[in-house]
Amino acid sequence: MRVAAVxxxxxxxxxxxxxxxxxxxxxxxxxxxxxxxSATAEPGKYTVSLLCGGTTVSAATTLQITQGRPPLLR
Incomplete structure (x- = not known):
């Protein structure tokens, strides 16, 4: 995934x-x-935060993962 920020x-x-x-x-x-x-990320919404200066959240958005990892074979 590509992320662009300034x-x-x-x-x-x-x-x-x-x-x-x-x-x-x-x-x-x-x-x-x-x-x-992450290959282990389950489907759902995840917050993506941009920290300018390393500590303060300067911007945030949501990432939607629609397909999770394949089920384990047993």
């Missing part, structure tokens, strides 16, 4: 995070990054 003071310290991601996305001076959704 903070008021630049993107150097911006982080995007969500429980749906495998890890937080860090903007290292670029306005776009790629993050992976």
């Amino acid at each position: 903070c008021k003071d630049g993107t150097g310290k911006a982080v995007v995070k969500s429980d749906a991601f495998t890890e937080n996305g860090v903007f290292n001076g670029t306005p776009k990054i790629t993050v992976k959704t």
